[in-house]
Amino acid sequence: MSKFNKKKKGDLPAISTASLPDIVFMLLFFFMVATVMRQNTKLVKNNLPTANQVEKLDKKDLVMYIYAGEPVEQYQATYGTSAKIQLNDKFADVSEIQDFIYQERASKREEVVPFLTTALKVDGESKMGLISDIKQELRKANALKINYVTKKGNAVEQNN
Amino acid sequence: MAKRAAPEVNAGSMADIAFLLLIFFLVTTTIETDSGISRKLPPELDENQPPPPVIKERNLFTVIVNSNDELLVEDEVMQLKDLRAAAVAFLDNGAEDCSYCQGAKAENSSTNPTKAIISLVNNRGTSYKRYIAVQNELVAAYNQLRDREAQKKYGESFVSMEQRYNDPRTSERDKERLKPRLEEIRELYPEKLSEAEPKKS
Numbered sequence: 001m002s003k004f005n006k007k008k009k010g011d012l013p014a015i016s017t018a019s020l021p022d023i024v025f026m027l028l029f030f031f032m033v034a035t036v037m038r039q040n041t042k043l044v045k046n047n048l049p050t051a052n053q054v055e056k057l058d059k060k061d062l063v064m065y066i067y068a069g070e071p072v073e074q075y076q077a078t079y080g081t082s083a084k085i086q087l088n089d090k091f092a093d094v095s096e097i098q099d100f101i102y103q104e105r106a107s108k109r110e111e112v113v114p115f116l117t118t119a120l121k122v123d124g125e126s127k128m129g130l131i132s133d134i135k136q137e138l139r140k141a142n143a144l145k146i147n148y149v150t151k152k153g154n155a156v157e158q159n160n
Numbered sequence: 161m162a163k164r165a166a167p168e169v170n171a172g173s174m175a176d177i178a179f180l181l182l183i184f185f186l187v188t189t190t191i192e193t194d195s196g197i198s199r200k201l202p203p204e205l206d207e208n209q210p211p212p213p214v215i216k217e218r219n220l221f222t223v224i225v226n227s228n229d230e231l232l233v234e235d236e237v238m239q240l241k242d243l244r245a246a247a248v249a250f251l252d253n254g255a256e257d258c259s260y261c262q263g264a265k266a267e268n269s270s271t272n273p274t275k276a277i278i279s280l281v282n283n284r285g286t287s288y289k290r291y292i293a294v295q296n297e298l299v300a301a302y303n304q305l306r307d308r309e310a311q312k313k314y315g316e317s318f319v320s321m322e323q324r325y326n327d328p329r330t331s332e333r334d335k336e337r338l339k340p341r342l343e344e345i346r347e348l349y350p351e352k353l354s355e356a357e358p359k360k361s
Contacts, residue, residue: 013168022178051291051296054195122288129284149196156241
């Protein structure tokens with residue numbers, strides 16, 4: 001019965017690595033899904049206020065972000081502690097908002113421009129003076145749809 | 161005895177396990193979405209625009225927030241927690257031909273929810289946190305009244321109808337049906353919130 005005696009005896013068979021790609025892909029997909037792309041590094045403190053009558057901001061490509069608040073500690077030496085506006089990756093002046101809006105608009109497809117929303121991510125401790133300056137600039141740039149980004153929570157409890 | 165070769169481990173099901181895990185994580189992880197209070201700014205004022213119509217004093221609900229974050233509602237000091245109820249009472253007063261209002265029909269409050277305007281004035285020194293809280297309470301007042309009407313008419317709250325309408329998973333046919341309903345409720349209690357430019361000092 002030599003037919004059944006072909007196996008070489010003694011050496012260990014190699015462990016199958018056929019499933020290794022699967023594992024790697026799994027990890028890859030997991031990280032692809034779970035990571036949130038961070039567009040901007042925050043230069044300002046961003047402790048958002050709380051509210052519960054909120055609407056979701058879907059369609060991230062149609063949102064322009066404006067950050068405002070006190071500079072974070074490492075920048076306080078250079079920029080001081082008064083609230084500042086951050087556009088993209090740098091501190092900006094109120095007068096630069098209009099240009100920023102026009103630039104953002106130019107980078108988007110023409111048919112989606114009317115649906116663009118400006119999301120204001122403003123630190124809860126900032127004063128309304130700064131926010132109304134921002135709003136005036138947005139009105140001048142005709143960017144009228146805005147959203148005050150908030151955390152979920154009870155607004156009344158937070159304030160009393 | 162002859163030395164036996166170790167049997168090869170069957171790796172065929174490994175891929176299945178991997179996919180199982182992958183699908184599990186796909187389903188359970190949620191990508192963070194921002195949420196907040198949506199507002200629409202008034203357009204830039206035109207120089208030769210006709211002057212705005214005169215609004216009766218009784219149809220105006222003035223909320224003033226000063227630089228110490230204190231509230232002055234209709235010339236009276238008020239706590240934030242009472243603001244929602246006060247706004248609801250004002251909007252729902254319905255002194256003149258409002259069949260769906262359940263308010264007190266007081267002489268000095270609004271005539272009709274479609275005419276009632278809430279005016280919010282804040283100071284440059286008001287904190288953003290407080291401003292958002294006030295906005296939140298006023299939106300809540302509108303939502304409360306709209307929910308009531310929607311519940312009465314369609315057995316579903318306005319907020320959940322709106323959520324379904326904005327949900328991409330809702331079918332087109334459902335959306336078609338929801339749209340006129342939402343508009344109808346919005347017409348009953350239109351959101352008329354005016355913001356004055358903040359005062360200095």
